[in-house]
Amino acid sequence: MIEWTGVIVQGVLLGGLYALFAAGLSLIFGVMRLVNIAHGDLIILAAYMGLTTTVMLGVHPFLALLIVMPVMAGLGYVLQRGILNQTLGDDILPPLLVTFGLSVIIQNALLETYTADPRKLDGGGIEVASIDLGGLAIGVLPLMTFLIAVAVIAGLQFVFYRTALGRGFRAVSDNQDIAQLMGLNKAHVFGLAMALALAVVAIAGILLGMRTSFDPAIGGGRLIFGFEAVIIGGLGNLWGTLAGGVILGVAQTIGAKIDPGFQILAGHIAFLIVLAVRPNGLFPRVDH
Amino acid sequence: MPELLELSGLDAHYGDFQALYGLDMTVREGEVIAIIGANGAGKTTLMRSISGLLKNRSEDVRYKGQPIGALRADQVAELGIALVPEGRQLFPSLSVEENLLIGGKVGREGHWSLRAVYDLFPILEERKRQASTSLSGGQQQMVAIGRALMANPDLILFDEISLGLAPVVIRQIYDALPGIVGQGMTAMIVEQDITKALSVSSRVYCLQEGRISLEGATGEVSHEDITAAYFGMDT
Numbered sequence: 104m105i106e107w108t109g110v111i112v113q114g115v116l117l118g119g120l121y122a123l124f125a126a127g128l129s130l131i132f133g134v135m136r137l138v139n140i141a142h143g144d145l146i147i148l149a150a151y152m153g154l155t156t157t158v159m160l161g162v163h164p165f166l167a168l169l170i171v172m173p174v175m176a177g178l179g180y181v182l183q184r185g186i187l188n189q190t191l192g193d194d195i196l197p198p199l200l201v202t203f204g205l206s207v208i209i210q211n212a213l214l215e216t217y218t219a220d221p222r223k224l225d226g227g228g229i230e231v232a233s234i235d236l237g238g239l240a241i242g243v244l245p246l247m248t249f250l251i252a253v254a255v256i257a258g259l260q261f262v263f264y265r266t267a268l269g270r271g272f273r274a275v276s277d278n279q280d281i282a283q284l285m286g287l288n289k290a291h292v293f294g295l296a297m298a299l300a301l302a303v304v305a306i307a308g309i310l311l312g313m314r315t316s317f318d319p320a321i322g323g324g325r326l327i328f329g330f331e332a333v334i335i336g337g338l339g340n341l342w343g344t345l346a347g348g349v350i351l352g353v354a355q356t357i358g359a360k361i362d363p364g365f366q367i368l369a370g371h372i373a374f375l376i377v378l379a380v381r382p383n384g385l386f387p388r389v390d391h
Numbered sequence: 392m393p394e395l396l397e398l399s400g401l402d403a404h405y406g407d408f409q410a411l412y413g414l415d416m417t418v419r420e421g422e423v424i425a426i427i428g429a430n431g432a433g434k435t436t437l438m439r440s441i442s443g444l445l446k447n448r449s450e451d452v453r454y455k456g457q458p459i460g461a462l463r464a465d466q467v468a469e470l471g472i473a474l475v476p477e478g479r480q481l482f483p484s485l486s487v488e489e490n491l492l493i494g495g496k497v498g499r500e501g502h503w504s505l506r507a508v509y510d511l512f513p514i515l516e517e518r519k520r521q522a523s524t525s526l527s528g529g530q531q532q533m534v535a536i537g538r539a540l541m542a543n544p545d546l547i548l549f550d551e552i553s554l555g556l557a558p559v560v561i562r563q564i565y566d567a568l569p570g571i572v573g574q575g576m577t578a579m580i581v582e583q584d585i586t587k588a589l590s591v592s593s594r595v596y597c598l599q600e601g602r603i604s605l606e607g608a609t610g611e612v613s614h615e616d617i618t619a620a621y622f623g624m625d626t
Contacts, residue, residue: 267496273484274493280444281480283464284473286497286542 105238110360111353112241118352119249120314122345123307124329125336126256127300133339134272134296135191137198141206143326145301148209149175149308150317151217153224164224164309172305179301180294187297188290206322213319224312248310252348255303256341262299263341272296324367331374337384346386350377394456395420395546395577396441401451401460403433403440403601410436412601418546418579423572425588425609426581428598429621434581435477437598438550441579442474443467454546469497473544477551477581479535481523488519490534494541501543502574508537511567529560536564540571547571549580553587565591585617599623 124146131137139145149171156167186205190197232243263269274282275292283289311317311325328351336347351370358369377385396418403411411433418424428434439445441452443464452460459467473494481490491508509516512533518526523534532552539547553561561584568591572578582588589595589609597605597620605612605620 267492270485270489270493271496273489274482277482277484278480280464281476281482282493284442284444284468284476285493285538286465286468287493288463288465 107360109239110356112239113245114353114356115349116242116245116249116352117356118332118345118349119245119252120307120310120348121328121332121351122252122348123248123255123303123310124325125332125344125348126252126259126341127303127307128326128329129333129336129339129341129344130259130300130303131296132333134276135293136195137187137191138195138202139300140199140202140326141209141322142202142304142329143324144206144209144213144322145175145304146308146311146325147317147319147322148213149301149305150224150312151213151222151319152305153309153312154217154222157224163227164313167224168305168309171309172302175301175305175308176298179297179299179304182301183294183297184290188293191293206326210319210322217319219318219320221316221318222312223316224309226313230313244310244313248314251306251310252345255306256345259299259303260341268295328370331370334384335374335377337387339388340384340386343384343386343388347384350385393420394418395422395454397453398441399451399453401437401440401447403436403445403447405436410601411440414601414603416596416603416606418577420545420577421572421575422577422594423592424579425592425595426579426598427583427585427588427595427617427621428604430583431600432598433601434598435550436601438474438477438548438579438581441467442472442548444474468542468544469499471499471543471545472548473539473542473546474548475535475539475550475552477554479528479531481531481534481538483522483524485523486519487515487521487523487526487534490523491515491519491537491541494538495543497542499543503540503543505541508540511540511570512537527560528556529563532556532560532564533567536567536571544576546577546579549578549582551581551583553582553584561587585621597621 128139128142131139152171152174153164153167156170157164186201187198190201226244229243233240234243263272271287271292275287275289279289332347332351333344335350336343350373354373355366355370359366394417398414398416401411401414402409426434426437440447443462447460449458449461454470459470491505514530515533515537552564565587580588580592592609595607595609595612596603597617599620605616
């Protein structure tokens with residue numbers, strides 16, 4: 104019994120990481136209807152940036168966030184205004200193609216720079232530390248990851264529904280022309296949304312890099328997990344995204360418990376079941 | 392009175408389709424101009440051109456002497472032109488109050504604030520937490536007008552503000568207009584309801600198939616003139 108409780112708890116905590124993968128995707132799609140195929144590779148890019156920062160400055164990965172987050176946010180703004188804004192329009196195909204190309208470019212640039220060897224961020228022991236809860240061992244890093252995910256989603260929720268910036272995001276998402284009439288330059292608003300999304304990507308990348316080893320090719324897999332969490336939770340609902348991540352995480356750990364080779368497949372099966380039963384996800388955004 | 396807005400030879404296109412043909416128009420400070428015309432005459436296109444939603448040649452639209460025809464809508468808004476769009480077009484994800492607040496985003500100083508808008512339309516204060524789409528059509532129109540006022544514009548454009556509303560509601564909205572233009576604001580009112588438009592305006596332009604077919608002081612144009620200009624018939 105305690106064994107299965109452990110499996111579920113691990114799955115829930117893993118779901119926090121998936122929610123972080125998904126939050127940026129969900130935010131970008133919500134504001135500008137852009138499906139970012141390069142999202143997973145940007146997560147890996149952030150992990151490598153964390154690696155360079157920790158190695159060069161000799162700091163803990165969490166401290167490296169102080170550099171990686173602003174750099175990724177800046178990159179997001181420039182990327183959006185320089186390239187992605189040009190692809191947005193009535194046709195949804197150009198942004199898909201361009202971000203797919205971006206994904207290929209990032210992967211190959213990482214391969215050239217860092218080689219294909221798996222790397223890992225050194226968390227200074229917190230990766231293996233655990234706390235004992237009545238016979239149930241809970242990993243410190245997974246727990247921190249989950250708590251950070253909750254904090255990030257609460258923060259995004261606050262920005263979206265309580266600040267002028269969030270009001271701008273929602274207005275532009277509702278009606279770009281009319282938002283422009285209100286003095287909101289949508290090119291700038293989209294840039295800010297991408298900056299915010301990539302700041303979250305930075306957090307996700309650093310946490311991923313401490314949890315497991317990574318190499319330039321694994322971005323695609325993270326993208327899929329992010330997508331699945333978004334779809335399970337329901338598009339445009341940030342707390343739903345967290346729930347989606349948790350469901351995906353639990354499905355994977357249960358699958359892994361049954362058979363270690365079954366982990367990823369179990370997650371996909373859970374995703375397909377939700378998609379078949381509730382095509383709009385479990386908690387779709389309620390439109391007023 | 393100095394000229395606030397000047398259109399000279401304004402052409403407007405949607406792709407290959409030309410909607411406006413060489414419009415010349417002058418709006419002086421403090422005037423209320425009525426723009427009338429049948430469906431498809433180009434009234435909304437004119438509004439979109441002035442507000443920057445439709446790009447034109449820079450020199451075609453001059454505002455306070457400055458060419459603004461090629462500016463983006465957000466830049467035009469910051470110069471002090473606000474549009475109350477046809478069909479209200481509130482932001483559904485925003486509450487009533489948030490819709491008003493976003494109107495004040497351009498941050499121009501002036502008479503209009505949340506307080507002033509709530510004083511003009513008290514019902515909105517009661518409903519401020521509600522989703523904007525949960526309001527009745529008339530109340531939504533009040534939000535749309537309040538949202539434009541929040542920008543404290545020098546020139547406000549009203550596009551078909553009576554469209555789809557009950558007569559009693561239209562009267563309510565029009566009763567509020569003197570309180571708005573009384574603050575020294577210049578206004579252009581696009582209307583299909585000619586009587587309503589003439590009752591609040593000092594000058595009138597009639598559009599017909601993208602051209603100006605009549606222009607004059609409201610008191611001086613006769614019913615026959617308007618009928619001819621509106622329908623394009625020689626009576």
